[in-house]
Amino acid sequence: MTGKRILAFLAHRLAIFAYVVFALFPLYWLLKVSVTPNKLLYSEGIRMWPSRTSFEHFEFVLRHSDFPVFFKNSLIVSGSTAVIVTALASLAGYALSRFGFRGKYWIVALMLLTQMFPLVMLVAPIFKMLSPLGLTNSLTGLILVYTAFNIPFATFLMQSFFDGIPKDLEEAAMIDGATQFVAFRQIILPLTLPGIAATLGFVFTAAWSELLFSLMLISGNDAATFPVGLLSFVSKFSVDFGQMMAAGVLALIPACLFFLLIQRYLVQGLTAGAVKG
Amino acid sequence: MTSHAAREGGSRIDRPPLKKRLADASAPYLYTAPALILIVTVMLVPLVLGISYAFRDIQLLNPFSGGFIGLDHFKALSQDQNFYRALRNTLWWTGWSVLLQFVFGLILALLLDKPFHGRAIVQALVFLPWAVPSFLAGLNWAWLFNPVVGPLPHWMFALGLMSEPSNILSDPQLALWGPIIANVWWGIPFFAITLLAALQAIPRDLYEAASIDGAGPVQRFFSITLPFLAPTIAITVLLRTVWISNFADLIIVMTNGGPADRSQIVASYIFTQAFKRLDFGYASAIALVLLMLLITYSMLIVVLRQWLLSKD
Helix, strand or coil, rough: CCCHHHHHHHHHHHHHHHHHHHHHHHHHHHHHHHHEEEEEEEECCCCCCCCCCCCCHHHHHHHCCHHHHHHHHHHHHHHHHHHHHHHHHHHHHHHHHHCCCHHHHHHHHHHHHHHHHHHHHHHHHHHHHHHHHHCCCCCCHHHHHHHHHHHHHHHHHHHHHHCCCHHHHHHHHCCCCHHHHHHHHHHHHCHHHHHHHHHHHHHHHHHHHHHHHHHHHHHCCCCCCCCHHHHHHEEECCCCHHHHHHHHHHHHHHHHHHHHHHHHHHHHHCHHHCCCC | CCCHHHHHHHHHCCCHHHHHHHHHHHHHHHHHHHHHHHHHHHHHHHHHHHHHEEEEEEEEECCCCECCCCCCCHHHHCCCCHHHHHHHHHHHHHHHHHHHHHHHHHHHHHHHCCCCCHHHHHHHHHHHHHHCCHHHHHHHHHHHHHHCCCCCCHHHCCCCCCCCCCCHHHHCCCCCHHHHHHHHHHHHHHHHHHHHHHHHCCCCCHHHHHHCCCCCCCHHHHHHHHHHHHHHHHHHHHHHHHHEEEEEEEEHHCCCCCCHHHHHHCCHHHHHHHCCCCCCCHHHHHHHHHHHHHHHHEEEEEEEEHHHHHHH
16 A cells, blocks of 8 residues: 555545534433533533443433423324325325326325425414314324325325336236235335335434424423423523433433434435435 | 325226226325325425414404404514614525635545545544534533623633623624534534545545646645535535524524524524514424525525536
């Protein structure tokens, strides 16, 4: 190896290292403060690791705050949204992939349109519409709104998975006498299981992270999702950093789990998914 | 259209051939109906309602509001200094966020493109911020900027960048930089993932041929890599620009538009008007202006693209 190549090698590794530190440091700090006992929080403010750790903040958050409720609400909302969206988007995506029909152009145009305009425009009208129906301050209302928001993108995602499956498969089944829906359910759906899993994951995370609409539609603690709960917790107990960060670490867990599951597929297959963020 | 087709299909049960034809014709609509009904009722109808609110006096806590007031909101808006500041901030916020995310994302993609020991684990680690929910990314960075628990003010003080360890989020001049930095941290992986996928699609033998011809790494980058990436770069930057200009979460979590509306962008200003002042009419008027601006931007891009294509 020449001197120049060694230098290039070192520069490459150093740059990689800098990126890893930049990406992980905020999360590391979150974890660090969450295990720092209150007494040491200020005296050892900018030490990299406290001289003594404790799980008192986690214990408080799990036992004496409303966080388990927020966690449960978020799980219900994100889980139901993911399941409903994936089911409806599979149907719609299958239609876009397999049928040629007159309304197709308009359906695609409508779905693209919904991806263009700022969703914040809908905050006020949706509140006004849901309020007389009793769907504000309710998990059902949130599920309804999130489902609609996520369907267009999930439909395109599912369509691209169906496009990857040869048409001959269901044509053969239909020659044998199966209806198209039976062929879809029994032959095509099982083949798209990885796609279904990816769609479930994307929609779940999107719903888990949504902030603006849940802030607007939910006011009490009973139906608060994690983002709303964490924000109200922050403004109410703005002195107790340890507890807030322990709650933050808990909110991170589902997102990280999902990420570990899908990250292998990110670069290879899911560029379409990445386009949305 | 959907229900019409379905009903006809149901009423002709006694005539199999026609029924079969109608069933076939209505099938795609039956598959798409649930999705469409939801999109229309939860997105399209509110969009139209929202546009009508822009011309009405709608305040949630005022039962006597609701009347049409013509262009009054837009007259007020043209006098609203906070709105103009939010407009300037939107440009600043979007421009810097997209530029920094793109530059650092491209560098990261280039670093990850060549194989090295432990690449899979490095890739998982540097892409992790993308998985962090946006509200949590905002809170996390707000804490890092807080001199009570965060190290950043102390480090900037030690480097002589600050006269005392203070919170940049409460400094009217600097507050917007807090969310911008958080946004860059959060968005680098997105650009890196997309660009890495595009990089890996470049045929490897091109590079070999070029280096046999004596092209250095810089020359190879500008004559092979960049032209191949150009379409991906163009589409991601354009899409991200629109997306980031509407992305209010980080600002709402970190500064709430403060201090004194100094870090407000248009999207967060709309939310503040609707959520805090419950003035849905005024919020909708701002939203309509934002929509017009975004449509203008998209049209400009389309025209620019046509012009570039016709020039070739």
